Amino acid sequence: MRDAEAFRLRWLGRKQGRLKLISEAWLKSGPTDARKPLGIRFNQLKQQIEEVLTSVSLRIQKVLEGEERVDITLPGGVRAPGIPHPLLKTMNEIVAVFHHLGYSTALGPQVESDFYNFEALNFPPNHPARDTQDTLVLADQQAKPSRDRLLMRTHTSPVQIRSMIACAPPIRIVVPGKVHRNDAADATHSPVFHQVEGLCVDTNITFSDLKGTLDHAMKALFGSSVKTRFFPSFFPFTEPSADVQISCIFCSGAGCRKCKQSGWIELLGCGMVDPTVFASVTEARRKLNPADDAYNPAKITGFAFGMGVERIAMVQHGISDIGHFYSGDMRFLEQFA
Numbered sequence: 001m002r003d004a005e006a007f008r009l010r011w012l013g014r015k016q017g018r019l020k021l022i023s024e025a026w027l028k029s030g031p032t033d034a035r036k037p038l039g040i041r042f043n044q045l046k047q048q049i050e051e052v053l054t055s056v057s058l059r060i061q062k063v064l065e066g067e068e069r070v071d072i073t074l075p076g077g078v079r080a081p082g083i084p085h086p087l088l089k090t091m092n093e094i095v096a097v098f099h100h101l102g103y104s105t106a107l108g109p110q111v112e113s114d115f116y117n118f119e120a121l122n123f124p125p126n127h128p129a130r131d132t133q134d135t136l137v138l139a140d141q142q143a144k145p146s147r148d149r150l151l152m153r154t155h156t157s158p159v160q161i162r163s164m165i166a167c168a169p170p171i172r173i174v175v176p177g178k179v180h181r182n183d184a185a186d187a188t189h190s191p192v193f194h195q196v197e198g199l200c201v202d203t204n205i206t207f208s209d210l211k212g213t214l215d216h217a218m219k220a221l222f223g224s225s226v227k228t229r230f231f232p233s234f235f236p237f238t239e240p241s242a243d244v245q246i247s248c249i250f251c252s253g254a255g256c257r258k259c260k261q262s263g264w265i266e267l268l269g270c271g272m273v274d275p276t277v278f279a280s281v282t283e284a285r286r287k288l289n290p291a292d293d294a295y296n297p298a299k300i301t302g303f304a305f306g307m308g309v310e311r312i313a314m315v316q317h318g319i320s321d322i323g324h325f326y327s328g329d330m331r332f333l334e335q336f337a
């Protein structure tokens, strides 16, 4: 009852009540033509407060007179505080592993130009390697020169180019983000998915640095007993390129259904940054500073890597259908609380 009275005084008190203050600050000193609409709003507010007060005092009265009872044994309302989505959780975990190694986060747009997504990464126009990326392009772009045409980025690699054009080496970045491909959805594919890209450029960066960094990252994500191996592969923007496999975490390498009896699970792509990529970056930087030589491959080298967040999360949690991540099914999501 006392609280109700304090509430009444706080709002309706004649001297210090908020309504009184509002009326002085806004109504009385307001411009003449605004007074009418303000007055109407003011009266509505006053009425609302009075209604709440009356109904609260009535209920309190009833409880006090024993007409209405509060059952204090009833369970309280349960508030679900919410948790990060499992994909976001895995993405943050990956990013944190690299933050601890001194990397910072860089981000880029999902609607990207052909130049950043392909050309500067050494996918020339009409190159067959573009076919592996099943690109979703924006409509009505034909009138533009090919490098300016817009598309949905097919990977997070274009942020490598944006970052190198913006900053001289040394560079150490991780790039989490959403990517898009014209893929039919099935148990392991989704037209929208997530990647984390990495880039390290400095003097004397070698393939051993790449191996050591990724071996550490895989152990941090999957446990210290995990082994890694590097297989020759191809990406237009790295030379040499490799696919990284980890020893199967389900059978410790003995061979099972999850690893197709091979004992190994393929997880990501990587390689040493191709000098052609440094050349594209230098060309773009020289438009701003004709003498720029920061990415001269005779002075610096670098490595890069890219991994699918869904793929990593599926291996971490033994999930066999990518569709679970997007279903919004609480029975699935609550398991990660």
Ligand code: DAH
Binding pocket: 154, 155, 156, 157, 197, 198, 235, 238, 268, 269, 270, 271, 303, 304, 305, 306, 307
């Ligand atoms: N961009 C590649 C893809 O989406 C993944 C990748 C591979 C990124 C090798 C890299 C890399 O930076 O060095 O398939």
